[in-house]
Amino acid sequence: MPADMDEFWVFGYGSLMWNPGFDHEERRLAVIRGYHRALCIHSWVHRGTEEKPGLVLGLDRGGACKGAAFRVRADRRDEVLAYLRARELVTNVYLERVAPVTLDCGARRLAVTYVVDRRHRQYAAGLSVERAAEIVATARGRSGPNADYVLNTLAHLRELGIRDNWMEAVAKGLSGDQPAA
8 A cells, every 4th residue: 555645535435425534625426337235245244244244345356446535644554554454454345455446526636445355255246136135134232233344335325325236136135025126
């Protein structure tokens, strides 16, 4: 990770958007290209167990993802990185990356973010909406029910004006409605 970044930014695409857990000077909507938001990680700790995994979000290859970028004071950089690593690298399913993001004002910045490691055994690619809803509906981990994670994230995405059709279909499946494919 470059230590000489003029500004220190963190890009969040899931619960980090509404629960960053660290002090920041500014929060802006932002887009990262080359990745998309996906329920593609089997959660063994926070939203499930190894015996009954849940699903949490990761940035997976392809597309673009709208999320939130947080500007952190330079003197807090090491502290925030330590916090993020403790939060995001619990089972090492994420890879820490520095990637360009485009802020809602049009400016481009480098930001730290966490992408899924597709070689990790927790990687859960290619699930149908129905299968994802089934997993989410029944999983529970250290941080509570998996459904709460999905529904809270979706509610916050909506508050920010961000649509995620696939997650909306999974949430619809949680309510017992037939999810759209």
